[in-house]
Amino acid sequence: xxxxxxxxxxxxxxxxxxxxxxxxxxxxxxxxxxxxxxxxxxxxxxxxxxxxxxxxxxxxxxxxxxxxxxxxxxxxxxxxxxxxxxxxxxxxxxxxxxxxxxxxxxxxx
Amino acid sequence: xxxxxxxxxxxxxxxxxxxxxxxxxxxxxxxxxxxxxxxxxxxxxxxxxxxxxxxxxxxxxxxxxxxxxxxxxxxxxxxxxxxxxxxxxxxxxxxxxxxxxxxxxxxxxxxxxxxxxxxxxxxxxxxxxxxxxxxxxxxxxxxxxxxxxxxxxxxxxxxxxxxxxxxxxxxxxxxxxxxxxxxxxxxxxxxxxxxxxxxxxxxxxxxxxxxxxxxxxxxxxxxxxxxxxxxxxxxxxxxxxxxxxxxxxxxxxxxxxxxxxxxxxxxxxxxxxxxxxxxxxxxxxxxxxxxxxxxxxxxxxxxxxxxxxxxxxxxxxxxxxxxxxxxxxxxxxxxxxxxxxxxxxxxxxxxxxxxxxxxxxxxxxxxxxxxxxxxxxxxxxxxxxxxxxxxxxx
Numbered sequence: 001x002x003x004x005x006x007x008x009x010x011x012x013x014x015x016x017x018x019x020x021x022x023x024x025x026x027x028x029x030x031x032x033x034x035x036x037x038x039x040x041x042x043x044x045x046x047x048x049x050x051x052x053x054x055x056x057x058x059x060x061x062x063x064x065x066x067x068x069x070x071x072x073x074x075x076x077x078x079x080x081x082x083x084x085x086x087x088x089x090x091x092x093x094x095x096x097x098x099x100x101x102x103x104x105x106x107x108x109x
Numbered sequence: 110x111x112x113x114x115x116x117x118x119x120x121x122x123x124x125x126x127x128x129x130x131x132x133x134x135x136x137x138x139x140x141x142x143x144x145x146x147x148x149x150x151x152x153x154x155x156x157x158x159x160x161x162x163x164x165x166x167x168x169x170x171x172x173x174x175x176x177x178x179x180x181x182x183x184x185x186x187x188x189x190x191x192x193x194x195x196x197x198x199x200x201x202x203x204x205x206x207x208x209x210x211x212x213x214x215x216x217x218x219x220x221x222x223x224x225x226x227x228x229x230x231x232x233x234x235x236x237x238x239x240x241x242x243x244x245x246x247x248x249x250x251x252x253x254x255x256x257x258x259x260x261x262x263x264x265x266x267x268x269x270x271x272x273x274x275x276x277x278x279x280x281x282x283x284x285x286x287x288x289x290x291x292x293x294x295x296x297x298x299x300x301x302x303x304x305x306x307x308x309x310x311x312x313x314x315x316x317x318x319x320x321x322x323x324x325x326x327x328x329x330x331x332x333x334x335x336x337x338x339x340x341x342x343x344x345x346x347x348x349x350x351x352x353x354x355x356x357x358x359x360x361x362x363x364x365x366x367x368x369x370x371x372x373x374x375x376x377x378x379x380x381x382x383x384x385x386x387x388x389x390x391x392x393x394x395x396x397x398x399x400x401x402x403x404x405x406x407x408x409x410x411x412x413x414x415x416x417x418x419x420x421x422x423x424x425x426x427x428x429x430x431x432x433x434x435x436x437x438x439x440x441x442x443x444x445x446x447x448x449x450x451x452x453x454x455x456x457x458x459x460x461x462x463x464x465x466x467x468x469x470x471x472x473x474x475x476x477x478x479x480x481x482x483x484x485x486x487x488x489x490x491x492x493x494x495x496x497x498x499x500x501x502x503x
Binding site (some may be wrong): 019036040043044045046047048049050051104105107108109 | 178179182183186187188200201202204206207227237238240241242243265
């Protein structure tokens with residue numbers, strides 16, 4: 001019985017797991033720079049949802065020093081991240097969630 | 110000057126002049142409006158340029174505040190306000206991020222500074238897009254001082270310009286009319302001189318005919334003399350008409366109570382030879398004790414013209430009917446009649462409904478002027494080839 005409950009629970013968790021939470025937050029939690037700081041750096045450079053999301057996707061698919069929004073000091077310390085293993089669809093899903101969490105629209109008073 | 114035109118220019122010419130002046134004034138006003146709009150826009154642009162630096166400073170201050178919010182977004186999410194202006198921020202795809210403006214949907218982000226209503230809008234693009242803002246819009250209220258200056262200048266300089274243009278138009282109109290006025294003046298002088306020169310011979314002819322009537326003459330000669338008398342009286346009438354026309358503004362009316370029946374009978378007697386020569390049957394129904402307060406000479410002229418027209422445009426063996434009642438006089442002939450479309454023009458000077466008969470077309474013009482002076486209402490009823498009836502009522 002306990003086995004069945006654990007199985008159902010793990011299945012439920014798996015079904016509701018988010019690509020962003022599983023693949024982005026988990027890694028960034030280990031870094032000294034929080035994930036929201038990266039968002040505001042992107043926003044500072046790309047302004048709109050379309051351009052920000054496009055720039056993020058482009059970097060995650062093919063990370064280079066030139067396309068990174070980190071400054072030189074941070075790049076030297078942490079280096080360029082590894083290429084994503086996520087599919088484009090998963091990547092879009094993760095970026096959309098990331099945008100929805102940190103976007104400025106509707107949050108200013 | 111206008112009084113002189115009134116004498117010399119006919120109605121259609123006056124209408125042309127008025128049309129010309131209205132058209133000229135219209136185009137002058139259009140031109141003035143074009144310059145006014147151009148001047149207004151130039152002054153508005155100048156005012157906006159003068160405001161640009163100040164608004165740019167305000168926008169920079171706002172951008173600094175946005176920077177603060179951006180850096181500490183997790184702590185403070187309050188959009189920075191300033192009592193000196195209203196503001197809004199938009200992203201690179203023109204989506205509104207936040208706005209304090211009254212009408213944020215109308216903002217034109219493609220301009221850097223512009224005016225709408227009584228508000229000035231300034232748009233600045235920050236170097237970095239704090240809070241994602243590519244466009245920072247600053248809105249301030251226009252004091253309107255520049256507008257007062259512009260309106261004052263427009264009224265003063267526009268008024269002077271309009272006055273000058275209208276004066277020039279007036280001068281131009283005179284220049285265009287000069288040849289026509291000279292021709293009319295020449296014609297007037299010719300008529301006046303002719304009138305003056307006709308006075309003596311016409312008088313001589315008539316007095317000599319009257320003297321010859323008293324002498325013993327045979328019937329053949331008497332008939333000839335009668336025909337000469339009719340012709341001489343016709344010339345005399347024409348002469349009188351011309352005198353009236355040339356001196357119309359100088360004749361002072363001496364009003365008296367005129368016995369209309371006696372006057373009509375006297376004038377019919379005067380034209381009796383003329384009536385006889387055309388074998389016209391005269392019928393009269395004249396009421397007694399009908400009086401009209403007017404200048405006798407002018408009423409004589411009026412009746413003479415109406416009767417002589419009724420004879421002139423009558424046919425041989427035709428009829429003439431004169432009816433007088435308390436406030437009404439009717440003179441009806443069995444003549445060739447006047448077409449309906451010509452009826453409205455026959456009171457114009459030099460206008461003749463029927464050009465087959467001699468004359469200058471001044472008779473009815475004189476009738477209309479006298480009638481106008483004494484408020485007599487004239488109506489003409491006519492049927493081609495049947496009759497013409499002129500009715501006077503007072």
